[in-house]
Amino acid sequence: MAHDRVTTPTITLRDGTAIPQIGYGTLAVQPDRENSDSNAVLTAGVVGEALKAGYRHLDSAQSYGTERGVGRAIAESGIAREELYVTSKLANPNHAPDDVRRSFDQTLDHLGLEYVDLFLIHWPLPTRYDGDFVSTWRAVADLVEDGRLRSAGVSNFLPEHLERIVEETGLVPVVNQFESHPYFQNAPSREACARLGVAVQTHSPLGHNREPLSDAVVAKIATDLEKTPAQVILRWHMQLGDISIPKSSRPERMAENIAVFDFELSEAEMAAIDALDRGPDGRVGPHPSTYEG
Ligand code: NDP
Numbered sequence: 001m002a003h004d005r006v007t008t009p010t011i012t013l014r015d016g017t018a019i020p021q022i023g024y025g026t027l028a029v030q031p032d033r034e035n036s037d038s039n040a041v042l043t044a045g046v047v048g049e050a051l052k053a054g055y056r057h058l059d060s061a062q063s064y065g066t067e068r069g070v071g072r073a074i075a076e077s078g079i080a081r082e083e084l085y086v087t088s089k090l091a092n093p094n095h096a097p098d099d100v101r102r103s104f105d106q107t108l109d110h111l112g113l114e115y116v117d118l119f120l121i122h123w124p125l126p127t128r129y130d131g132d133f134v135s136t137w138r139a140v141a142d143l144v145e146d147g148r149l150r151s152a153g154v155s156n157f158l159p160e161h162l163e164r165i166v167e168e169t170g171l172v173p174v175v176n177q178f179e180s181h182p183y184f185q186n187a188p189s190r191e192a193c194a195r196l197g198v199a200v201q202t203h204s205p206l207g208h209n210r211e212p213l214s215d216a217v218v219a220k221i222a223t224d225l226e227k228t229p230a231q232v233i234l235r236w237h238m239q240l241g242d243i244s245i246p247k248s249s250r251p252e253r254m255a256e257n258i259a260v261f262d263f264e265l266s267e268a269e270m271a272a273i274d275a276l277d278r279g280p281d282g283r284v285g286p287h288p289s290t291y292e293g
Contacts, residue, residue, distance in 0.1 A: 008056065008258065011243055013174040014197050017151050019118070020085055021238060022258050023057030024050040025203065025247035026066040033065035035110065043069020044076060046249055051077045053254040056084055059177075059203075059245040060111075061122055062091035062103060063293075067110035075112055086113065089122035089155055089177075090140060092293030095129050097139035104143055119143060120153045120177055124161040124288055137165040137173075153177065155203070156288040159192035166196055175243065177201040182212045182233060182273050184282030205237050205244040206230055208284045217276060221269050228256055235260045236273045 010018035029046045030039040043066045047058060051073060060070045067088060074084060088111070094103040107116065121140055124133045143149040154162070155177035166172050176193050180186040180202040193200050206213055213229045222232045230246070230253070237244040238260055246257045
């Protein structure tokens with residue numbers, strides 16, 4: 001219900017736009033990644049629940065097959081377009097500049113929107129396209145010029161990938177969306193973002209496989225604060241200044257995951273979670289330097 005929904009703080013990005021600090025992730029809300037009618041209906045139902053829970057930032061991708069369902073949920077919600085923040089990502093087969101433009105048109109069509117707030121290169125793919133992700137980045141950044149894209153960014157870019165696109169184009173992405181959670185905090189990517197003025201957006205913020213949710217240190221803090229482990233982990237992200245996009249298909253967990261703005265972790269609690277980092281061994285998803293999509 002609109003009157004008691006949680007209001008999420010926003011982070012101002014380097015281009016002056018504002019992004020809600022918590023968004024709703026749509027990976028695997030469908031049984032498969034097909035752009036089918038049945039998936040669109042299913043995803044619209046799940047995303048509709050997220051909108052009811054108060055999410056106003058939705059994270060989609062060409063490769064998830066969720067763009068049509070996200071668009072449908074938005075249309076059915078009656079929520080004004082300017083109250084929503086919608087992200088999609090360039091699929092790995094679409095890195096050639098002409099394919100960037102063609103597939104972005106299709107993204108707008110699938111979403112049924114006149115503009116997208118944020119469009120990201122999903123993976124750098126340094127072992128494909130003759131190692132050229134720079135022309136892909138230029139093509140994505142150029143989309144901002146025609147008014148149908150508000151902000152351009154990247155995802156899963158390692159420090160060397162970020163440095164290269166900035167050096168070769170002078171264009172700095174507004175965000176880098178990468179894996180980060182208590183077991184894989186990803187300090188090198190965080191440092192590169194800080195150095196270059198790129199906002200940190202954390203995907204798989206709960207660990208994707210949910211392992212950090214059963215951690216004893218997290219459980220103890222949750223008990224002390226009368227919060228859930230997911231809330232403690234998401235609060236840790238919020239206090240680091242991350243933009244995070246947890247996914248749950250269950251309405252009660254959607255509500256839980258966004259209700260993290262009425263309590264604080266102490267310095268000691270933050271440090272205890274910081275100490276859970278397993279470094280590179282904690283990574284759950286693919287490695288960006290070898291992933292080929
Ligand atoms: P998350 O870290 O968000 O974890 C999702 C898992 O945690 C699901 O199994 C979910 O199950 C469970 N879960 C969610 N909330 C709770 C809760 N409160 N208590 C217990 N379990 C919970 O993983 P994701 O990998 O899905 O990442 C989130 C989003 O990040 C994705 O949806 C996608 O938008 C984005 N992403 C981007 C990537 C990229 O390459 N750019 C890669 C991976 C993700 P259930 O649904 O049953 O509640």
